[in-house]
Amino acid sequence: MFLQDALDERHRFAALAGVGVTLPSLALDVPMVTAWHAEPLIDLGRCSLPTARKVAAVLRDAAR
Known part of the structure; x- marks a missing residue:
């Protein structure tokens, strides 16, 4: 369950590209996933x- 939740959340972060934010190194921490x-x-x-x-800027806007 935790793994699928992490994959889903990573996908949500990747969706920030839609507002002009690309996180090129976005990944799951492999050692943590395998533990x-x-x-x-x-x-x-x-x-x-x-x-x-x-x-x-996106975080500031979201906080308003």
Whole structure:
């Protein structure tokens, strides 16, 4: 169940491309996914400064 939830959430993050935000390194943290006792982690990855600014702007707008 945790794995499917993580995959679904990763898909939702990928959908940010629709508002101009692309997270090029978006992935599941493989060691966490394969550990039977751990909740999977989504690795948001590294991004450029313009992408970080877009993410911050989307979050600010969502908070309003």
